[in-house]
Amino acid sequence: MTQKKAKLLIDQKEIELNVYSGTEGDEAIDISRLYEEHRLTTYDPSLANTAACRSSITYIDGEKGILRYRGIPIEQFNRPRPNFIEVAWMLIFGRLPQQSELLDFRNMLSEHELLHEGLRNQFQVLPAKAPPMAILSAMLSMMACYYEEFLTLTDEKSFMEVAARLISKVRTIAAFTHRRAQGLPFIYPDPNLRYCANFLHMMFSLPYRQFMVEPEVEDALNLVLILHADHEQNCSTSAVRIVGSAKANLFVSCSAGVNALWGPLHGGANVKVMEMLESIHRGGLKPEECIEKAKSKDNPFRLFGFGHRVYKNYDPRAKILKAACDRLFAKMQCNDPLLDIARKLEERALNDPYFVDRKLYPNVDFYSGILLRAIGIPTDMFTVMFAIGRLPGWIAQWKEQHDNPTTRIMRPRQIYEGNDICDYTEIEDR
Numbered sequence: 001m002t003q004k005k006a007k008l009l010i011d012q013k014e015i016e017l018n019v020y021s022g023t024e025g026d027e028a029i030d031i032s033r034l035y036e037e038h039r040l041t042t043y044d045p046s047l048a049n050t051a052a053c054r055s056s057i058t059y060i061d062g063e064k065g066i067l068r069y070r071g072i073p074i075e076q077f078n079r080p081r082p083n084f085i086e087v088a089w090m091l092i093f094g095r096l097p098q099q100s101e102l103l104d105f106r107n108m109l110s111e112h113e114l115l116h117e118g119l120r121n122q123f124q125v126l127p128a129k130a131p132p133m134a135i136l137s138a139m140l141s142m143m144a145c146y147y148e149e150f151l152t153l154t155d156e157k158s159f160m161e162v163a164a165r166l167i168s169k170v171r172t173i174a175a176f177t178h179r180r181a182q183g184l185p186f187i188y189p190d191p192n193l194r195y196c197a198n199f200l201h202m203m204f205s206l207p208y209r210q211f212m213v214e215p216e217v218e219d220a221l222n223l224v225l226i227l228h229a230d231h232e233q234n235c236s237t238s239a240v241r242i243v244g245s246a247k248a249n250l251f252v253s254c255s256a257g258v259n260a261l262w263g264p265l266h267g268g269a270n271v272k273v274m275e276m277l278e279s280i281h282r283g284g285l286k287p288e289e290c291i292e293k294a295k296s297k298d299n300p301f302r303l304f305g306f307g308h309r310v311y312k313n314y315d316p317r318a319k320i321l322k323a324a325c326d327r328l329f330a331k332m333q334c335n336d337p338l339l340d341i342a343r344k345l346e347e348r349a350l351n352d353p354y355f356v357d358r359k360l361y362p363n364v365d366f367y368s369g370i371l372l373r374a375i376g377i378p379t380d381m382f383t384v385m386f387a388i389g390r391l392p393g394w395i396a397q398w399k400e401q402h403d404n405p406t407t408r409i410m411r412p413r414q415i416y417e418g419n420d421i422c423d424y425t426e427i428e429d430r
């Protein structure tokens with residue numbers, strides 16, 4: 001097949017560039033040698049239109065609102081099976097697991113659900129009400145202190161081992177963070193429970209009373225984690241890849257992902273959405289005021305949970321989460337006034353030219369908080385839940401980069417606009 005070319009004409013000089021295409025026909029111009037051969041750099045602030053890697057994990061078509069994990073449409077995960085651990089295995093190892101492989105992985109998760117006592121003791125010195133994302137980031141980095149045998153990963157077996165440790169322990173870290181903030185004793189994991197049920201057990205059981213996990217609540221949490229599991233080269237995943245490209249270990253790379261995810265423009269938006277909805281509910285803000293504030297250029301306020309760098313259509317995850325809220329409330333025979341407020345806000349925005357013209361639709365964060373609240377998760381843990389869901393994606397993306405022999409350290413260039421060459425001036429002479 002002949003190599004497709006693009007031509008760049010600059011100062012009467014014609015430069016030929018290779019054009020590569022992906023599985024779905026998306027095309028990219030290869031500018032990687034433009035500097036070496038022509039001393040030319042491309043300019044793409046925030047990397048909004050730069051393919052930083054080739055990947056086979058997740059496919060998004062932002063115009064059509066399509067999301068697929070390893071080719072499987074996200075809508076096919078909107079049912080009790082497969083569960084989050086099966087999806088995690090598939091994202092990391094590239095195919096659906098055999099029954100025996102899934103069972104082995106589940107057993108490894110059970111084997112590694114406890115924290116090293118040194119890690120557990122860290123909770124005694126951290127402020128009880130420290131931000132949960134700060135604790136999670138610190139704990140993931142500190143895993144490098146306690147599991148030194150995994151600072152270098154050499155084969156699939158070592159990846160299996162470290163993935164099991166991270167995915168299992170992140171749940172324990174999150175639950176212990178919540179318990180410490182509540183002044184409650186830690187509840188240890190129960191290896192007889194499935195992943196989500198075990199987490200809810202550690203979050204809400206008491207020493208004298210086991211928390212009974214309703215199947216519909218377990219299914220809802222399972223779905224939330226699956227929907228957050230990966231999303232190609234988003235901000236936090238790019239942070240994981242950048243740190244990993246320097247051959248830094250997986251623990252600190254995932255910690256970098258947590259730090260990026262914390263931002264209110266990214267995973268932190270799910271907390272901001274709830275604050276926004278609660279403010280409207282308490283009467284502090286009217287829906288129409290909210291919309292107008294979000295449209296005003298004089299106001300930093302944004303309609304959190306709306307808009308997306310890639311989706312210029314309805315985020316398919318938001319559609320699934322919205323329906324899951326209805327399902328869970330129907331089964332629990334309850335309602336949440338915030339869901340009605342969110343619906344009204346969505347309807348107003350989707351009929352307002354400001355949002356329509358800019359193709360701003362609900363994203364994954366708009367309804368996720370309402371479902372997490374119905375499950376019983378406190379608002380300050382919402383972004384941690386996003387991180388628990390996204391962890392398999394970060395591991396999968398890090399592994400894909402690690403296993404690629406052509407990987408080089410990521411080091412973008414710049415356009416320098418600073419001073420011309422000048423001399424140092426002694427302080428007495430300034």
Ligand code: SDX
Nearest residue numbers: 231234265266267269294302303304305306307308309358
């Ligand atoms: C996630 O990348 C991923 O895949 C992320 C994620 C994942 O799974 O990893 O999907 C998870 O992070 C979802 C996004 C969560 N963040 C929010 O909900 C915060 C609110 N949304 C925005 O801040 C914004 O939409 C972003 C950050 C999501 C996207 O920012 P962009 O692509 O840089 O878009 P922009 O800021 O350039 O906005 C374009 C225009 C601007 O107006 P104009 O200058 O053209 O007049 O749209 C406006 C913006 O002011 N705009 C909004 C808005 N989002 C964009 N105006 C009001 N409210 C909003 N929410």
